[in-house]
Amino acid sequence: SAVISQKPSRDICQRGTSLTIQCQVDSQVTMMFWYRQQPGQSLTLIATANQGSEATYESGFVIDKFPISRPNLTFSTLTVSNMSPEDSSIYLCSADRRTDTQYFGPGTRLTVL
């Protein structure tokens, strides 16, 4: 398995501002993923973060709103830009090493006022 940490664990932000969430893995991984989860709901894949190339976004998510960086094999960031109350959610990163499944970080609980 992989141990994954996220920072911050939670934040309260004002409308119109941006927040960058960091995800750190304790070992090198091939793929990293970013998900959004509304309280009581399922997980929705935002994008796949590839090292050395641009992230691949799922339908309904765009780079201008959710820019992602993947500077190396153990770290990624997700920025939630120009936030609105609809962006309030839990954001989770996950990682896999192509030998088994995805392992999740503890999540970042975001509230936008």
Place this chain on the structure above:
Amino acid sequence: QQPVQSPQAVILREGEDAVINCSSSKALYSVHWYRQKHGEAPVFLMILLKGGEQKGHEKISASFNEKKQQSSLYLTASQLSYSGTYFCGTDQTGANNLFFGTGTRLTVIP
């Protein structure tokens, strides 16, 4: 693309068994099962691969019908610690891009 799970919720007494189903409209490469407790990250339980390979938890079993794009998770002799929301994650290509199901909330009572 979201898989559909059934039932949506189930309440069990300790020691009882449960089956959770996951159905996809797309052809699948693998199915991954997770359990999430309130306020925590999803925890990996089991992966079922096309062709029959399985990797996972000792006390939990699952099946994968590739032709029907369906998977079932079998929880036997349930314990209080089994409580949580169970999600299936489906992978269509082998790239481990998972689309998660609607979730099944399982509550085990003494």
